[in-house]
Amino acid sequence: MWATLLCKHLQIKIRIGIVHQLVLLLMSSSLFLVVSAQSVPADNMDQEALLGLKSLVTSDPSGMLLSWGNGSACTWSGVRCNRHGRVLVLDLQGLNLVGKISPSIGNLSALHGLYLQKNQFSGEIPDQIGWLGQLQTLNASANILTGNIPAALINCTNLEIIDLSQNTFFGTIPASISSFQKLRVLKIGGNQLSGSVPRYIGNLSLLSTLDLSTNNLTGTIPYEFGHLRQLKYLQLSINNLKGTVPEPLYNLSSLSFFAIANNDLHGKIPSDVGFRLPRLLVFHICINRFTGPIPPSLHNVTNIQSIRMSHNHFSGSVPPGLSGLHNLVLYNIGFNQIVGNTSVLVDLMNCTKLQLIAFDENLIEGILPDSIGNLSSSLTRLYVGGNRITGYIPASIGRLSSLTLLNMSYNLLFGSIPPEIGLLKELTMLSLARNKLSGIIPAEIGDLAQLTRLEMNHNELVGEIPVEIGHLQHVLSLDISSNSLKGGIPASIFSLNSLSTLLNLSHNLLTGSIRENIGQLGQITAIDLSYNFLNGSIPVSIGKCQSLQSLSLSRNSLSGVIPGTIGNLKGLQTLDLSSNQLSGIIPATLVKMQALRLLNLSMNDLDGLVPNNGIFKDHSVVYLDGNPKLCYSNMLCYYIHSSHRRKMAVAIAVGTAAMAAITIVVIISMPLLPRKWLRNRKPKKLGSFIKKSHPLVSYEELNQVTSSFDNRNLIGTGGFGSVYKAVLHSGTAVAIKVLDLHKMGALKSWTAECEALRNVRHRHLVKLVTMCASIDFSGNEFRALVYELMSCGSVEDLIHKGRQGENVAGVNADMILSIAIDVASALDYLHNDCGEQVVHCDIKPSNVLLDEDMTAKVGDFGLARLLSPTSAGQDVSSTHGLKGSIGYIPPEYGYGSKPSAKGDVYSYGMLLLEMITGKRPVDPQFGGDMNLEKWVRDGFPHRAHEVVDERLRGTIVDICHEGQQQASAEQKRQQLMLNNIILPVMEVALSCALESPDERSTMRDALCRLKRIKEAFLKNHSF
Structure with a gap:
């Protein structure tokens, strides 16, 4: 029995062994199949994912992606794989790639590092980014990504580095960030994030770098931080x-970089802060409301490199x-109430790495030390202005050979300017x-070859202006006014064609x-030569200073006539020629200067008739007193200039009155007179659509309400007629x-406008009230279109005249977005929703009008074209050849293409660019192959601020920029508007103004994008 049991036991054991072997074999086979099934398709999936990413890249200037598609993905540029052939790292940084991030990025499931910066x-980061469960580094900084920070990132729990800085993300900081317990670096500065700073960030125990700067975050700094x-940064x-x-x-105590500048923080800095933060390298708290003394312990942090405490309320010494x-390296305590003396400069002489010293706008007293030249040889900027410093400027200043900026203004310095400054x-x-x-x-001032700004005004300087100043070939602004300088103005100064901001020599002797070569200052904005003893005539060449906005030659002894060439200064806003000895008549060209807002010709010897239009219609901005020979009517001129004509003047006056009486009688009797002689002069029959849609108004009524079309009611002129209010x-x-x-073409224009407006009704189209097709009192055909009155003028006025004190306040970011949406709505309606497609053909700022609520409406359909055939089987067009205005005409029209909706899109894009930059498409600075669109595109996006109109730029470029006034809420708002509205609208404009019509956006697409910009802004920001 025992043997039998042993046999059975052995048989069972053998069977178990066989089964075990089979199981192991099957598991091995299965594992092999799984690995085989996963590895090869995964490689293919990675390759397809990369090609999907490439497909959405529209521009690859470096050609980096040309290798993608050839051979294994692991050999492609910017791709690194692991030993299994899976993509481990994708590094595309700094290639200036243009496009969108493809959702296929989520298929790179083995990815550890994604580098898309610069x-x-x-567009938005696709939600598929959340599929990258192995991702450790995500860097997409310095792009133009938008939308919310993806909530799907919550699945990327292995993330150690997140850098999404310098984009246009909006919304709040997502709660998902609290899940990243491995996070060491979080950089989301330079966006448009709003809301409060989340407290849960304080729970990320491994965090060493935190950058939330340059957003619109509110509330307080969380205690949990x-x-x-x-934390080091x-x-x-x-x-x-x-x-x-x-x-x-x-x-x-681990902190080495501590920056909380440009907020609204207050309180006192602990006196022992330097002992608590012994590793500090950077301490930036400028532009806040901190009070109390400068913490003494801060100067005990021996390794500190940058201290910026300017624009606060610090006191003490x-x-x-x-x-x-x-x-x-940097020491800035400017714009506080610091007292003490200039010995601070002596203390800083041991700091051999110093590049910036600023204690301007404080209460520092004393004299500048003679040893000032012993400051760091690396010193580039020295700000000591706005204090109570007295004494001489030491000659040793000339040893600071690295200085690029020296500001000693608004002090009590005396003595001469040392030649060593050269x-x-x-x-x-x-x-x-x-x-x-x-x-x-x-004369050594002329050796400062790099100088762009020279200010020596309001001193007691004497002698002549050295001709060597004419060597400053890069100078933009020159102000040596309010001194006691004598002699003539050197011709070399008028040869400084680099001058673009200011030439001020006023209040001297x-x-x-004035030299004839003043015309070489073609780029200058303002010239002030007033309050001197200049004589001779005003040079004719002054008309070549095309960029002038302000010209003052008052309080001199100038004689001769006012040159008519002044009328060439199209942008001139202020002209003051008062208190001279000028004679002759007022040039007719002054009437045509539409930008002129102040004209002072008083206290001269002018004669003749004073114009009654142009700027002369507003007596509050024109000063003519002290010119006894000027007269305001022909009758008065006769009276003034010739006494023997006085009787004749009386007779003429009586005769004129009689003729006026007869004319009135004739006009009153006109309805009673037989009109057979008019029957053959009836206007051409109007289409029934005009009569049905708009009851006609009589010529008599229009003549009466415009006071016989008096120029006082004239509000504009165009290519085919005039407009009266x-x-x-x-x-x-x-x-x-x-x-x-x-x-x-005038009659065709009228017909085209009537046809285009036959059935259109839209809140952003100027409403046609009625029209007139009649005979005037002389029996001539008369045509008029009567529109609703747009009381705030045109966008042309807003862009180019608002800054000169018009009733409109000037363009701003809110207006640009609002106008952009209004005009896009109108064009989208014309192109898509009004039955027959209407192409406007002349979209430009002067044809976009503004009502009392600043709502924009498109007008002037004189060049409009219906793309659907009319009843006669012909397209309606007002003119032959090119349709539109120079600068706004799309390129394809120049090659014979017919008007199209895409042509309107191009013109619309140019309109937006003009609003953003303040420059016309035909601005003189554009020449050769350069135009407005290319100029903007070359700077977009990283240098976009350089092309934006100065009125739209945020005023704080450097948060601690020395010499700036304390940042205000309005400045922050302006910077926010620039990032949130202007740059996104600029992107829309560029997509509309593409050279190829096939690549341009449609009006509907542009409108949707603009509305999204507005919705995102209103959702995330309030002021």
């Missing part, structure tokens, strides 16, 4: 944070210890204004004539467009 990727014991600058700094934050900060060869800005400096201007008998305020039928 490109031009736009004091829990970040490994903290950047919260340029937000709207309020309150005080949490006390625990000063206990993070500068604490000792500066001489021991051998690594200090040794500062790198100097670009020199300001010595508002002191008591005397002596001559040293200058004599001689009036109020109809019904009480409706209107603009009456009277066509000049003698002009070729």
Whole structure:
């Protein structure tokens, strides 16, 4: 029995062994199949994912992606794989790629590192980014990505580095960030994020770098940030944070970078902050409301490199210890209430790495030390202006050979300007204004070849202006006004064609004539030569200064006539020629200067008739007193200039009155006169659509309400006629467009406009009230279109005249977005929703009008074209050849293409670019192959701020920019508008103004994008 049991046991054991072997074999086979099934398709999937990413890249300037598609993906540029052939790292940084991030990125399931920074990727990050469960580094900084930070990132729990800075993300900081317990770096600065700073960030215990700067974050700095014991880098600058700094934050002994500048924080900095933060390298708290003294312990942090505390309310004196900060590079305590003396400069002489010293706009007293030249040889900027510093400017200043900026203005300095200042060869800005400096201007000033700005105004300088100033070939602004300089103005100054901002020589003792070569200042904005003893005539060449906006030659002894060439200065806003000895008549060209807002010709010897139109219609901005020979009517001119004509004047006056009486009688009797003689002069029959849609108005009524079309009611002129404002008998305020039928194409224009407006009705199209097709009192054909009156003028006025004091306030970001949406709505309706497709053919700023609520409406359909055949089987068009205005005409029209909706899109894009840049498409600066669209596109997006109209730019470029006034809420708002509205609208404009019509956006697409910009902004920002 025992043997039998043993046999059975062995049989069972053998069977179990066989089964075990089979199981192992099957598992091995299965594993092999799984690996085989996964590895090969995964490789293919990675390759397809990369090709999907490439497919959405529209521009690859470096040709980096040309290798993609050849061979294994692991050999492609920017791709690194692991040993299994899976894509481990995708590095496309700094290639200037343009396009969108493809959702296929989510299929790179083995990806550990994704580097897309410094490109031009736009649109949103796809939610598929959440499929990358192995991702450790995500860097998409310095692009133009938008939308919310993807909530799908919550699945990427292995993330250690997130850098989405310098984009246009909006919304709040997502709660998903609290899930990243491995996170070491979080950089989301330079976006448009709003809401409060999340407290849960304080729970990310491994965090060493936190950058939330340059957003619109509100609320306070969370107390929980004091829990970040490994934090080394903290950047919260340029937000709207309020309150005080949490006390625990000063206990993070690991901190080396501490920046909370440009907020609304207050309170006192602990006096022992330097002992609590011994590793500090950077301490930036400028542009806040901190009070109390400068913490003495801060000067005990021996390795500190940058201290910026400007634009606060610090008081007291500068604490000792500066001489021991051998690594200090920047020291800025400007714009506070610091007292003390200039010995602070002596203390800083041991800081051999210093590049910037600023204690301007404080209460510092004393004299500049003779040893000032012993400051760091690396010093590039020295700000000591706005204090109570007295004494001489030491000659040793010339040893600071690296200086690019020297500001000593608004002090009590006296003595002469040392010639050694000419040794500062790198100097670009020199300001010595508002002191008591005397002596001559040293000729060595002319050695400052890099100088762009020179200010020596309001001193006691004497002697002549040195001709060597004419060597400053890069100078943009030159102000040496309010001194006692004498002699003539050197011709070399008028040869400085680099001058583009200001030439101010006023309030001196200058004599001689104004040189004819003043016309070489073609780029200058303002010239002031007033309050001198200049004589001779005003040079005719002044008309070549095409960029002039302000010209003052008052309080001199100038004689001769006012040159008519002044009328060539199309942008001139202010002209003051008062208190001279000018004679002759007022040039007719002054009437045509549409930008002119102030004209002072008083106290001269002018004669003749004063014009009654142009700027002369507004007596509040024209000064003519002190010219006894000027007259305001022909009758008065006769009376003034010739006494023997006085009787004749009386007779003429009586005769004129009689003729006027007869004319009135004739006009009143006109309805009673037989009109057979008019029957053969009836106007051509109008289409029934005109009569049905708009009851006609009589010529008599239009003549009456415009006071016989008096120029006082003229509000504009165009290619085919004039526009008058009036109020109809019904009480409706209107603009009456009277066509000049003698002009070729005028009648066709009228017909085209009537046809285009036959059935269109839209809130953003100027409403046609009625029309007139009649005979005037002379029996001539008369055509007029009567529109609703748009009381705030045109977008042309808003862009180019608003800055000169018009009733409109000037363009701003809100208006640009609003106008862009209004006009896009109108064009989308014309192109898609009004039955027959209407192409406007002349979209430009002067044809977009604004009502009292600043609502934009498209007008002037004189060149409009219906793309559907009319009843006669012909397309309606007002003119032959090119359709539109120069600068707004799409390129394809020049090659014979017919008008199309895409042509309107191009013109619309140019309209937006003009609103954003303030420059016309035909601006003189564009020549050769350069035009407005190319100029903007070349700067977009990374240099976009350089092409934006200065009125739209945020005024804070550097958050601690020395010499700036304290940042205001309006400045922050302006910067926010630039990022949130102007740049996105610029992108829409460029997509509309593409050269190829096939690549342009449609009006509907542009409208949708603009509405999304507005919705996103309103959702995330309020002021």
